[in-house]
Amino acid sequence: MRVRVRIHPEFEHLKNDILKVVNGDYVADKVYCHRRNVVEKIAMQGNDYVVKIYKRPNFVNRIAYTYMRKSKARRAYEYAGRLLQSGVDTPRPVAYVEVMKGGLFSTGYFFAEYMPHELMSNAYNGAVPDCEKARLSKDFVDFTFSLHAKGILPLDFNSSNIFYHLDESDGHYKFALTDINRMRFGKVPSTSAVMRSFEQFGVQVDRLYKLAVYYCVATKADVEYSIFIFLFHRIRSRIKRALKLKAKEKFNRA
Secondary structure (H helix, E strand, O other), X not given: OEEEEEEOHHHHHHHHHHHHHHOOOOOOOEEEEEOOOEEEEEEEOOEEEEEEEOOOOOHHHHHHHHHOOOXXXXXXXXXXXHHHHOOOOOOOEEEEEEEEEOOEEEEEEEEEEOOOOEEHHHHHHHHOOHHHHHHHHHHHHHHHHHHHHOOXXXXXXXXXXXXXXXXXXXXXXXXEEOOOOOEEEOOOOXXXXXXXXXXXXXXXXXXXXXXXXXXXXXXXXXXXXXXXXXXXXXXXXXXXXXXXXXXXXXXXXX
């Protein structure tokens, strides 16, 4: 086994602790996700951090991540730096580690500072009072517009990947991105790309519709065309989910 390690200069003192995590010599304080990937809160030298351990990819992707593409862990680390430089909040990147086995990429680890904020997925599920949701939605659309104006388009714009908190100093909600290994940088995204990202958001359709309309008003986009594109992506996703469910049921019966 060979290990590639890149640590941000501010966190060089954590190198031994990081390698202990990679070797499995640690105890997680909290487990946020344990499915395809693992996301855990850990303590290192008295401070809280989060580590994301990516599932070992299939053989073809192991070759790709070895010779042709950057690993998800490396992209998460580098994209965090680019976001912060652009004035977009995200947990500060600490390090990424790539584990090589048999000469090929095996798995990756991304370490970041812990951010003690709520997720947007909780905001629309009771964490924010109904009287506050209109302000939250407007501030969120302003945040989204600012991302796009900077040529930044998150490709996994899910409500579980966005932190929020109320800034008491100005009375507005502020936001931060997480799970950022899939991003597009460089140009202002098209209306179709924007509406598709809203469809990914993962809240009730009436709330999604309002967010899409807010965005169109803020950007002076054609509301009818934008909502048509939004609904197209929404319906396409529903059809794909239904087909997957039917295929799964058929496989289980077989």
